[in-house]
Amino acid sequence: MNSMAKGQTGKAAGFLSRYGLYLVIAIMVVALCFVNKNFATYSNFMLILQQMAPFGVATIGMIFVLITAGIDISAGRVMFISGVVVGEILLKLPASVLESPFVFVICFGAAILVGGAFGMMNGLLITKLKIYPFMATLLMGYIARGLGLTIAGNTKYDVSILGTISNSRIFGVPVAFLIFVVLAVLMNYVLRCTTFGKHTMAIGNNKAAAAQIGIRVDRHMIIIYMMCGVFSAIGGLLSAGQISEVFTTFGENNEFQIISSAVIGGASMFGGKGSILPGAVVGVLLIQVVLNGLGMLNASVYIYNVVRGVIIFLAVAIDCIGFEGELR
Numbered sequence: 001m002n003s004m005a006k007g008q009t010g011k012a013a014g015f016l017s018r019y020g021l022y023l024v025i026a027i028m029v030v031a032l033c034f035v036n037k038n039f040a041t042y043s044n045f046m047l048i049l050q051q052m053a054p055f056g057v058a059t060i061g062m063i064f065v066l067i068t069a070g071i072d073i074s075a076g077r078v079m080f081i082s083g084v085v086v087g088e089i090l091l092k093l094p095a096s097v098l099e100s101p102f103v104f105v106i107c108f109g110a111a112i113l114v115g116g117a118f119g120m121m122n123g124l125l126i127t128k129l130k131i132y133p134f135m136a137t138l139l140m141g142y143i144a145r146g147l148g149l150t151i152a153g154n155t156k157y158d159v160s161i162l163g164t165i166s167n168s169r170i171f172g173v174p175v176a177f178l179i180f181v182v183l184a185v186l187m188n189y190v191l192r193c194t195t196f197g198k199h200t201m202a203i204g205n206n207k208a209a210a211a212q213i214g215i216r217v218d219r220h221m222i223i224i225y226m227m228c229g230v231f232s233a234i235g236g237l238l239s240a241g242q243i244s245e246v247f248t249t250f251g252e253n254n255e256f257q258i259i260s261s262a263v264i265g266g267a268s269m270f271g272g273k274g275s276i277l278p279g280a281v282v283g284v285l286l287i288q289v290v291l292n293g294l295g296m297l298n299a300s301v302y303i304y305n306v307v308r309g310v311i312i313f314l315a316v317a318i319d320c321i322g323f324e325g326e327l328r
Contacts, residue, residue: 028290029293032293035297039296048288052284054238058232058235060231062261065225066259067201069203069271072119072229072232074140075258076141077140077145078114081118081144081148084148086237091157093106115233119227122137122225122228122229123225125139152248159241159244159245162238162240162241165179200220257287259312259315260315262279263315263318264311265278
């Protein structure tokens with residue numbers, strides 16, 4: 001009887017650790033549908049897809065980092081510095097270029113270079129100087145924020161031209177969401193079906209063993225952090241385009257929502273586990289549904305912060321419970 005009871009308890013704990021947060025958010029969604037009749041409308045659902053896209057793109061890169069047992073606290077600030085650089089570029093471009101499609105190539109190209117550069121610095125600090133990922137990325141995050149504020153000052157950049165992409169729709173579906181889906185499908189293939197993805201998983205499970213079988217761990221880690229920087233920068237531009245401006249607090253604390261989305265989607269901060277499809281998509285969607293519901297309830301900004309904190313706590317707690325279960 002005791003063994004049977006323990007078995008049932010173990011199954012229940014396993015079910016809760018895997019699906020507990022989904023159930024909590026599902027209950028909240030159902031409750032919001034009853035509280036506000038406009039919540040479960042087609043237009044609101046499309047709005048949710050549009051709003052989740054920037055965070056979804058950034059979460060793709062974060063999942064690769066988490067799989068390697070790393071973390072990137074600089075993601076939100078990379079969004080900011082990328083937006084500032086693009087804002088400065090838009091101020092200096094001639095009208096003829098601003099009116100041509102080439103402006104998008106310039107903007108996204110610049111953002112990718114900035115994000116990749118900060119990601120590379122993160123990777124070098126972690127692999128060459130052996131600084132813990134949390135501290136290394138926190139340091140680079142402060143540098144990114146400081147540089148951005150030095151360049152921008154009190155300037156509020158008008159980047160409404162990016163809204164041509166971020167706020168456009170094809171057959172009613174947000175273009176930003178379609179960009180997220182395309183990138184998610186592509187990087188899901190990379191993670192699941194390529195040597196690069198297999199090496200990423202191997203490093204997350206055991207770095208020493210990965211090095212022994214010939215994987216160039218340091219180089220791979222640097223590339224991973226560069227990817228995270230690039231995806232954060234792209235997500236930052238999509239987000240800036242949606243609100244049409246970059247200001248001094250743009251991107252602040254976004255990294256915590258990105259990390260939470262990845263963990264809720266199944267990635268583990270202990271490494272060796274994570275997925276993009278359905279992981280990243282589900283994680284980002286669930287958080288955005290909750291935040292959208294709070295908006296429809298006219299909740300104060302302080303409530304938003306409380307809810308974000310609770311989501312982060314639950315995500316980390318469930319990850320820890322799952323990890324302890326695997327150790328047993």
